[in-house]
Structures are given as C-alpha cells and as structure tokens.
Amino acid sequence: MSFNIALSGVSAAQRDLDTTANNIANVNTVGFKESRAEFGDVYASSLLAGGKTKVGDGVITQEVAQQFSQGSLQFTNNSLDLAVTGNGFFATIPEIDSREFSFTRAGMFKLDAENFVVNSNGDNLLGFPVNPDGTSSSVALSTTQAVRIPDSSGSPQPTSEVSLKMNLPAGDDAVDLDLFNPDDPLTYNAATSVTVFDSLGDSHVMTYYFMKDQAATNEWVVTTYMDDIALNTEGDTPGVPPVTGPNVVGETTGSPVAGYRMTFSAGGDFTSIANADGTTSATGDITSVALGGTILANGSDPSQTITTNFAFDPGNATPDEPTQFASAFEVTSLEQDGLAVGRLTGIDIGADGLVRATYSNGTSEPIIRVALVRFANDQGLTQQSNTQWQESILSGEALAGEATTGTFGDINSSALEQANVNLTTELIDLIIAQRNFQANSRALEVNNQLNQTILNIR
Numbered sequence: 131m132s133f134n135i136a137l138s139g140v141s142a143a144q145r146d147l148d149t150t151a152n153n154i155a156n157v158n159t160v161g162f163k164e165s166r167a168e169f170g171d172v173y174a175s176s177l178l179a180g181g182k183t184k185v186g187d188g189v190i191t192q193e194v195a196q197q198f199s200q201g202s203l204q205f206t207n208n209s210l211d212l213a214v215t216g217n218g219f220f221a222t223i224p225e226i227d228s229r230e231f232s233f234t235r236a237g238m239f240k241l242d243a244e245n246f247v248v249n250s251n252g253d254n255l256l257g258f259p260v261n262p263d264g265t266s267s268s269v270a271l272s273t274t275q276a277v278r279i280p281d282s283s284g285s286p287q288p289t290s291e292v293s294l295k296m297n298l299p300a301g302d303d304a305v306d307l308d309l310f311n312p313d314d315p316l317t318y319n320a321a322t323s324v325t326v327f328d329s330l331g332d333s334h335v336m337t338y339y340f341m342k343d344q345a346a347t348n349e350w351v352v353t354t355y356m357d358d359i360a361l362n363t364e365g366d367t368p369g370v371p372p373v374t375g376p377n378v379v380g381e382t383t384g385s386p387v388a389g390y391r392m393t394f395s396a397g398g399d400f401t402s403i404a405n406a407d408g409t410t411s412a413t414g415d416i417t418s419v420a421l422g423g424t425i426l427a428n429g430s431d432p433s434q435t436i437t438t439n440f441a442f443d444p445g446n447a448t449p450d451e452p453t454q455f456a457s458a459f460e461v462t463s464l465e466q467d468g469l470a471v472g473r474l475t476g477i478d479i480g481a482d483g484l485v486r487a488t489y490s491n492g493t494s495e496p497i498i499r500v501a502l503v504r505f506a507n508d509q510g511l512t513q514q515s516n517t518q519w520q521e522s523i524l525s526g527e528a529l530a531g532e533a534t535t536g537t538f539g540d541i542n543s544s545a546l547e548q549a550n551v552n553l554t555t556e557l558i559d560l561i562i563a564q565r566n567f568q569a570n571s572r573a574l575e576v577n578n579q580l581n582q583t584i585l586n587i588r
Contacts, residue, residue, distance in 0.1 A: 161236025216539020286331025414442020
C-alpha cells in the first residue's frame with residue numbers, strides 16, 4: 131500500500147510540475163489565464179474498519195483550474211487590438227454563417243481580405259447591429275453578426291443648401307452693375323467661394339459676387355456662378371443672358387448679371403432679399419435654377435438646385451445674419467450639406483464597444499458594437515487551444531451584453547491583455563513541486579529498501 135501512496139504523490143507532483151511549466155511557457159501569450167493544480171487526499175474506509183487507525187491512501191489531482199484574474203494591459207498602435215478590463219469575453223465564430231461560438235480574452239484582431247475583423251486563427255469577431263444613432267438594436271447572442279469595416283461611406287450626397295453669413299463693407303464705393311465681369315475684380319466689391327457636390331460626388335466651385343448698387347442706398351446685388359458659369363435666377367437658363375426684371379440687372383453693356391437685391395437698414399441690419407420676380411423672400415433664401423447639363427456635364431442629376439440660406443432673422447435684436455457695417459468684407463459662416471464619396475481613414479472603438487468609422491469626406495458613422503459575453507462560472511468553461519473557450523454545462527449559459535453595462539467590463543482599444551502569470555510565483559512553485567517530487571521518490575526508494583530487507587531475511 132505504501133508504494134501506491136508514494137506513487138500517487140509522485141503523480142501529483144508531476145502534475146503540479148506540468149501545470150507550472152505550462153504557465154511559464156505561456157507568460158507572453160496574450161489573453162492566457164494561468165492554471166492551478168488542485169489536490170485532495172484519498173481516504174477510503176468501511177463501516178467495520180478501524181477509523182482511529184486508518185491511514186490515508188495518498189493524493190489525487192481533483193482539478194487543473196484556470197484562474198481568470200485580470201492581466202495587465204499592453205498598449206499598441208493598432209486600433210483593432212482590444213482588451214477587456216473587467217468581466218467578459220469576446221465572441222468569435224469560425225465562419226460567417228456558423229453558430230459555433232468560441233470565447234476569448236485575446237484581442238489581437240485585424241482585417242481580412244473582405245474587411246471582416248478576424249483574429250490570428252481567422253475566426254470572425256462578433257458584434258451587435260446598431261441604429262444610425264449608435265444604439266444597439268439587439269443584445270442577444272443569437273442576433274450578433276460578424277464585424278465588418280466598410281472602406282467607403284456609401285453614396286455621395288448632392289448639395290442642396292449653402293449657409294452663408296458675412297459682413298459687406300458699408301464704406302465701399304458703388305460699382306456700375308452693367309459692367310460686371312467675374313474676371314475683373316474692379317467690377318465687383320467682394321467675392322467668396324464654396325465647394326459643392328453633385329449627385330455623383332464630383333466637386334464644383336460655387337462663387338458668390340457682391341456688388342454695391344450705385345443707384346440705390348444700402349442695397350447690394352449678389353449673383354452666383356458655378357464653375358465660371360452664371361446660375362442666374364429662378365426662371366432663367368444657366369449659361370445664357372438672363373431676362374430683364376424689376377430685381378434683375380439689365381444687360382445694356384458689358385457682361386449681363388442676374389442677381390438678387392439685398393437691402394440693409396441704416397444700422398447695417400439685413401432687412402430683405404428680393405427674388406427675380408420682384409417678390410421678397412421671407413426666409414432670406416435664394417434658390418438657383420436647375421443646374422442642368424450645361425454645368426453638370428458628367429451625367430449627374432440635371433434637376434439639382436442649390437438654395438443659399440442667409441439666415442434672415444428680422445426679429446433678432448442683435449444682428450447675426452449678413453450685415454453691412456463699416457468694416458472689411460468678412461465671411462463669418464460658410465457651410466454646405468453635400469458630401470463626396472468618402473474613403474476609410476480611421477477606426478475608433480469606444481469603451482462601450484461602439485465601432486465608429488471616419489471617412490475622408492469628413493463624416494463618421496457607427497458601424498457595429500463589439501459584443502461581450504459572460505458566464506455564471508468561468509472556471510466551468512471548456513478550454514480549447516489558442517486561448518479560446520467554449521460553453522459547457524458547468525459554465526452555465528452564455529449571456530451577451532454591452533460593455534460598461536451591468537457586470538460587463540470596459541473595452542480598451544489599442545491595448546492587449548497580457549497573461550496573468552506571475553513569473554516569480556511560478557518559479558517558486560516550480561521549486562516546491564520539484565521538492566515534492568523528490569520527497570515522494572525518496573518514499574518509493576525507502577519502501578523498496580524495506581521490501582528488499584524483508585526478502586533477504588533467512
């Protein structure tokens with residue numbers, strides 16, 4: 131019996147050595163969780179056995195239990211490197227249409243040839259679909275989908291409105307409107323330009339020319355050109371001389387100009403702007419004619435029009451719309467709502483797992499939210515290779531959720547969770563396991579000597 135007791139001790143010491151060696155071997159494995167060999171004594175007795183004199187039957191390895199304590203973070207320059215601080219695992223699948231879930235704390239992710247986010251095994255990272263405002267539409271594990279980063283922001287957006295605020299210099303000399311020539315700066319007082327976009331995402335330069343009318347007090351004429359072609363006013367055809375009207379400059383001499391008349395008060399406040407048909411715009415907006423094929427010769431939508439909003443607000447005691455003060459020409463606001471086709475320029479992943487892509491056209495949009503999964507008993511998970519685990523009966527059912535909510539931890543972008551192995555502790559455990567192995571080996575040797583002595587009795 132003593133042989134078996136000593137042999138069980140040798141086996142347990144060997145298992146302890148193996149466990150410690152495995153921990154040391156994986157000290158630099160991202161997402162690795164150290165293991166601990168747990169032992170129990172063997173004590174078998176029967177109803178009639180003498181309990182006071184019963185000797186134990188050795189030792190048994192009860193479990194090699196993984197320890198899911200937090201590992202330290204190593205920060206990187208890759209925004210797709212992810213680390214969880216707190217509770218939770220990343221969920222992955224081997225194929226897009228697979229439901230064979232694996233769970234890991236190793237967040238070394240990258241893009242594959244189809245822009246899916248995968249780990250070094252090629253497994254796809256899973257996330258929750260999100261609404262345009264970034265809120266998750268579902269947080270169930272069954273509704274997760276593979277995280278994919280699109281390299282473009284979709285269709286371009288044609289410009290429909292330009293917002294313009296400026297100050298027109300009250301002290302400037304008036305000009306002869308009949309002599310307006312966009313190529314001659316002496317025939318107008320000021321000009322400013324903005325880049326606008328058509329339905330195909332091509333850019334065009336829209337220029338506003340401002341002329342102080344010498345025939346009227348505190349009145350200016352504004353005319354617009356796109357790509358050096360006059361847009362004219364409503365009802366006119368771009369690129370051809372406009373009709374004469376009460377608010378349209380005639381074409382008696384020089385280059386004709388079709389413009390809107392802007393009127394200011396004696397205090398420099400914007401009071402009205404008149405359309406080409408003589409009516410006053412209540413909102414301060416002016417709308418171009420359809421741009422047509424003359425300007426949009428690239429096949430884009432010829433019915434596109436562009437409205438210029440001067441933010442007319444006659445009830446505002448403090449003028450913040452276009453003004454006419456005795457200072458230099460100054461554009462205080464110039465914005466447009468069109469977009470070109472955007473190309474992916476960056477990825478930002480928040481602590482809540484929301485993946486937001488930024489594009490070259492200045493836009494950013496939420497793509498997906500990285501899913502986290504937790505279990506009632508982490509140590510009950512079935513261990514796989516490559517620092518991955520699977521759900522088991524002992525672990526309980528996988529519960530999915532968003533990072534930073536409930537008991538779920540935070541997601542750190544550009545960071546990796548290192549192994550939670552304390553190398554100093556493991557080296558000490560290695561020495562202890564070695565001593566235990568030697569001691570049990572010595573017990574085997576002593577038992578052998580005793581048996582040999584008995585056999586040699588004559």
